[in-house]
Amino acid sequence: MDHDSNDEDVSSAGKKREGRDATSSAVSSVDDLVERLRSRVRERRSNGEYPDGLEEALDAHFRRIVFHRSRPHLGQLREAVATFDERLAARPRDVGADSGVPGGEMLHRVVNKAIARQRQALVDHMSDLADAMRDVVHVLVDAVQDPANHVHGDLVSRLDAILERLDSYERRPVEDAAAVGDLRRRVEVLEQALASQQASSRQASSRQASSQQASPG
């Protein structure tokens, strides 16, 4: 890495900037400097200091990180809950006593008054029910929004299974090493047996050759 000479390049580019007060020349001097930096990147890449596809690999890495952390779109749910809250907050409208029939208005008033107590009780009951329902909805929404607040049993069991398999993979190299060691030991035994067998057969053949030479004609 020719770092010093590169620094000199940058330094000289920086010195060239001195004495230029116009904005355009300042921009051009920065652009010169940037071009020198670009050529330095190219040089490092051609020298093998930067691996090919480095930037693309880093971008792809970050995209993978983001992809695995995307969350569901809950905007529509929030809007629905807001509408629900607004409607619950609205007071029940009074029932009018208007009537097109003579004496009808009086009759409506009497009926309204007669059932007012029961109606209020009913409204109170419905309000209590609605409040309870609103609480339930909010708890449910919170649970949906926060993954820590709810559990998917089916996913957990699958995850457990995957983790177990992962554990077995992680354990396997240790077992493989033992197996390889055992095989190596057995091969060594076989090699030794073969070597001694070859040595004894060589001895036998040399003895046979020498006996043949010793016997005349």
Place this chain on the structure above:
Amino acid sequence: MRIHQIVPSTSSWRQLESAFVLLPLFRSVDPDSSVYGADLDDVDRDVDGKTVARGDLPSIHVRPLHALLAALRERVSESLVVVHAGAIPARVIDALMMHAQQLVVVAGDGIGDDGATQTLLFDAEEGGRRLAAPVQMQRLASRAARAVAFSVGSAELLKQHGFADVVVCPPIVDPTVVVSTQPHAPTVNHFETMIAGKLFVALDGVSPVSRSELIVQAYHVVSTYLDPTAHLALVGPQQPRYSECIEHEINELNLNRAWIAGDVDVTERRVYLDNASVAVATRVGEADHASLLEAMQAGVPIVATEARGLRELCADSALVLPENADATLIAEAIVAAATDMSLREEMMSAGRACIAGHAFDVALARVADAIFEVAAR
């Protein structure tokens, strides 16, 4: 004058006579907040619209808002609506169209199709609340008496959206707040005892718009191929879900010297600035004026990708890369800015010149004037 803040449930603003639409001029900690963000907790959120902003100024992000509101309160007699336009639901815009007589839009970030890939990836799931969609901007433009932009680029974008009267003002930022603060002693001690090697900081938070993933990737290139002793700290407000992804990216790349510091207070921020070798910014859309000015004030060279308002704010104090710069190019730029002494000196000198030309009071007065002119019509 009453200053009203809009929350989706309020209805009191319907009777108001003027509106001041505040696009994300100020950074928001909590992206789920429907008003300003959690960093404005000291501002009352009165759904009846009767409460004005109040309280001390605990953060550099809050102070400009308070100062602006205070300046306007002194001069504008009419009711005023403050809306975080990045979070404006369509129905609020509907009502603004029908009821507001005067409408001033102050636009920072969030007025265009910024941060296309990552921002859409995250915001689509949240109802697209962060960015004001072009169609919403066009509707605001049809009713706005004036728009205030903090860069020429944003002004051009607003004009493209149909805003007729657009005024460019300097950003309301006081970069002296951090450097004039006493540094946080435990953090100083931590840096002295635990941190060796160069520190690169990203000061504009952890969010899709900040493209923190690109900074982490560039740091991965630095620490793997160029300087194994370097550190990276991501400082500033975090978008929780995105931040979670960045944390996983850091862990999976085994970047032991990188961490998310988060939205630390000014005393800790001071320590990060004091120890930083380079400030890195890869934000899309509008540049983050506050963090850039802070870096310049602290004498930290900036490596940044192109953004609206970046060159006009930083001039030669930033090594400006193309917006589509990849991780290796950013890494090379960071190392050059950290090791080339003459380049560093030149950038710091340019930064000091930029800071000398920026004044909080002047910027504040310019924005207040721009709004006041409309209110006085």
